[in-house]
Amino acid sequence: MTAQQMTCKNCNRLYSIEPEDLEFYEKMSVPVPRLCPDCRFKRRAQFRNERILYSRPCDKCKKSIISVYHEESPYTVYCLDCFDADDWDAFQYGTPYDSHRPFFEQMDELLKRVPKKALGITGGSNNINSDYTNTAANNKNCYLLFNTSYCEDTMYSRGLMRCRDTVDAYFGIDMERCYEAVNVHQSSGVIFGHNVTNCVDSWFLLSCTDCINCFGCVNLRHKSYHWFNEELTKNEYEKRLAEVKGSCQKLNEMRKKFEEFALQFPHRENNNMKSEDCTGDYLFSSTALRDCYEITEGENCKYMFASKNIKDSYDTLGYGYGSELLLDCAATGYANRVIGSYWVENGHDCEYCFFTHASEYCFGCDGLKKGKYCILNREYSEKEYHALREKIIDELKRDGEYGLFFPPVIAPFSYNEAVAQDYMPLTKEEALAQGYRWQDKLPMTVGAETLAPESIPDHIVQVTSTITKDVLACLDCKRNYKITPKELAFYQNMSLPIPRQCFSCRHVDRIKRRGPMKLFERSCVKCSKDIRTTFAPNRPEIVYCVECYQAEVI
Numbered sequence: 036m037t038a039q040q041m042t043c044k045n046c047n048r049l050y051s052i053e054p055e056d057l058e059f060y061e062k063m064s065v066p067v068p069r070l071c072p073d074c075r076f077k078r079r080a081q082f083r084n085e086r087i088l089y090s091r092p093c094d095k096c097k098k099s100i101i102s103v104y105h106e107e108s109p110y111t112v113y114c115l116d117c118f119d120a121d122d123w124d125a126f127q128y129g130t131p132y133d134s135h136r137p138f139f140e141q142m143d144e145l146l147k148r149v150p151k152k153a154l155g156i157t158g159g160s161n162n163i164n165s166d167y168t169n170t171a172a173n174n175k176n177c178y179l180l181f182n183t184s185y186c187e188d189t190m191y192s193r194g195l196m197r198c199r200d201t202v203d204a205y206f207g208i209d210m211e212r213c214y215e216a217v218n219v220h221q222s223s224g225v226i227f228g229h230n231v232t233n234c235v236d237s238w239f240l241l242s243c244t245d246c247i248n249c250f251g252c253v254n255l256r257h258k259s260y261h262w263f264n265e266e267l268t269k270n271e272y273e274k275r276l277a278e279v280k281g282s283c284q285k286l287n288e289m290r291k292k293f294e295e296f297a298l299q300f301p302h303r304e305n306n307n308m309k310s311e312d313c314t315g316d317y318l319f320s321s322t323a324l325r326d327c328y329e330i331t332e333g334e335n336c337k338y339m340f341a342s343k344n345i346k347d348s349y350d351t352l353g354y355g356y357g358s359e360l361l362l363d364c365a366a367t368g369y370a371n372r373v374i375g376s377y378w379v380e381n382g383h384d385c386e387y388c389f390f391t392h393a394s395e396y397c398f399g400c401d402g403l404k405k406g407k408y409c410i411l412n413r414e415y416s417e418k419e420y421h422a423l424r425e426k427i428i429d430e431l432k433r434d435g436e437y438g439l440f441f442p443p444v445i446a447p448f449s450y451n452e453a454v455a456q457d458y459m460p461l462t463k464e465e466a467l468a469q470g471y472r473w474q475d476k477l478p479m480t481v482g483a484e485t486l487a488p489e490s491i492p493d494h495i496v497q498v499t500s501t502i503t504k505d506v507l508a509c510l511d512c513k514r515n516y517k518i519t520p521k522e523l524a525f526y527q528n529m530s531l532p533i534p535r536q537c538f539s540c541r542h543v544d545r546i547k548r549r550g551p552m553k554l555f556e557r558s559c560v561k562c563s564k565d566i567r568t569t570f571a572p573n574r575p576e577i578v579y580c581v582e583c584y585q586a587e588v589i
C-alpha cells in the first residue's frame with residue numbers, strides 16, 4: 036500500500052494518509068480524516084485555554100473568581116468549590132437525542148447548560164497561595180504558571196516540574212533560580228538557557244551540559260569560566276560579567292551577539308533523548324512517534340503535543356497518562372478508546388464527551404461521573420445506546436465529521452484565548468476566515484501606563500520599590516503590565532533588568548526559541564543524510580544529524 040494524498044476540507048492544503056494511518060483508523064473504526072493535521076490541532080487546541088484568565092463571579096455562590104471563561108461567555112461557570120459540591124448532578128441536564136436536529140447543535144446546548152469548572156484544576160490539586168495558575172497542581176507561592184506541577188516561588192512559566200525561584204521558563208524540570216529558560220533541566224542560576232542540562236550560574240547557553248560559570252557558550256561540556264566558548268581566568272570572567280549583568284541595554288547587546296555567535300556552531304536536528312525511531316522534537320524516553328512534540332514515554336503515536344505516558348494514539352493535546360487508543364482528544368488521561376473528547380479521565384469507549392470521568396460507553400456527554408450507556412447525559416439500555424450511537428455516527432459520517440474533534444463553532448474559547456494561538460498564531464482576519472471565533476475583549480489594558488519603557492532605569496540597581504506601584508507598557512505590543520514585589524526581589528537578587536516586554540510577548544518569544552511544531556526535509560550539513568527537523572531549509576543554522584552532532588560535540 037502507498038500513501039494517499041488528501042485535500043484538507045478546511046484549508047485546501049494537501050496532506051498524506053500513510054498505510055500505518057489507515058491501519059490505525061481501521062482499528063478505531065473511523066473514516067480517514069478530512070482535515071489536515073494542522074487544522075485538526077487548531078480544532079482541539081481551541082478547547083484549551085491555559086493562560087488567558089478573567090476575573091468574574093461564580094454563577095452559583097457569586098464570589099469573585101479567576102476563570103478561563105469570560106464573564107460574557109454563554110457558559111454557566113462554577114468556582115472549584117461549587118463545582119465539586121455534591122448538590123448538583125450532571126445527569127439532571129440530560130436530554131433525549133433528537134434525530135431531526137444536528138447532533139453538534141444538541142451537544143452545544145448541553146455544553147451551555149451543564150456548569151463548567153472555572154479553571155482546569157482538579158479538586159485534589161493542592162495548590163497553595165497560587166491563585167493565578169491553571170492546569171497546574173501541587174504548586175506553592177506561584178504566579179501565572181501553566182501546565183506545571185510541584186513548583187515553588189515560580190512565575191510566568193509553562194511546562195515545568197519541581198522548579199523553585201524560577202521566572203520566565205518554558206519546559207523544564209528541576210530548575211532553581213533560572214530565568215528565560217527553554218528546555219532547561221537539573222540546573223541552577225542559568226539565565227537565558229536553551230537545551231541545557233546540569234549547568235550552574237551561567238548566562239546565554241545553548242546546548243550545554245555540565246557547565247559552571249560560563250557566558251555566551253554553545254555546545255560545551257564540562258567547562259567553567261568560558262566566555263563565548265573561550266576560556267578565561269576567574270578574575271577576568273568575573274570582571275566581564277560585572278560589566279554586563281543588571282543592565283538592560285548591555286544584556287540586549289549580549290543576547291544579539293550570542294544569537295549571531297551561535298550560528299557558527301552545528302545544531303542537532305532535534306532535541307530528542309533516549310528515544311528510538313521517532314520524528315518530532317523534545318521527545319523523551321519514547322519509541323515510534325511520528326510528528327510529535329514535547330512527549331515523554333510515548334509509544335507508537337502520531338501528531339501529539341505535550342502528552343506523557345501514552346501509546347497507540349493519534350492527535351492528542353496534553354495529559355495522556357496511562358492511556359491508549361485515544362484519537363483526537365485534549366487533556367484526556369487514564370483512558371482507553373476515546374474519540375474527539377476533552378478531559379475524559381478514568382474511562383473507556385467515550386466519544387465526543389466533555390469533562391466526563393469514570394465513565395464508559397458514553398457519547399456526547401458533559402460533566403458525567405460514572406456514566407454508562409449515556410448519550411447527551413441521558414442513560415439508555417445497552418441495546419438502545421448502541422442503536423442510537425450508530426444513528427449519530429451515520430449523521431457525523433455523512434458530514435465528514437466522525438473521528439474529528441468537536442467543530443470550532445461549539446468550542447468554549449475563541450482562537451486567541453486558546454493555546455491554538457500560541458502554537459499556530461493567526462491574525463483575527465485569518466482566524467475568522469478559517470471558521471474560528473475571535474475574542475476582542477482580552478483581559479488587558481493599553482495606554483494606562485504610568486511609566487514609559489524608556490523611563491525605566493537601565494540598570495536594576497537604579498530601580499526602587501516604587502516600580503511595583505507603576506503600570507508599565509510592553510515595548511512590543513503596548514499591553515500594560517505590572518511588576519510584583521516578589522518579582523522585583525528576584526530581578527534584584529539575580530542582577531537582572533526589569534523586562535520591557537509583557538508576559539504574553541515573553542511567552543511567545545520562548546515558544547519561537549523552542550522552534551515550530553513543523554518538520555522540514557533537510558540534509559545533514561556534515562554527512563548529507565536526509566533528516567526531518569524543525570529548522571526550515573531557509574534558516575541560517577548549521578544543522579547536523581544526531582550521529583554527526585554527537586561525534587563532533589560530545
Ligand SMILES: [Zn+2]
Nearest residue numbers: 043046071074
Ligand atoms: Zn487544513
Ligand SMILES: [Zn+2]
Nearest residue numbers: 093096114117
Ligand atoms: Zn462558587
Ligand SMILES: [Zn+2]
Nearest residue numbers: 509512537540
Ligand atoms: Zn507584549
Ligand SMILES: [Zn+2]
Nearest residue numbers: 559562580583
Ligand atoms: Zn550527519
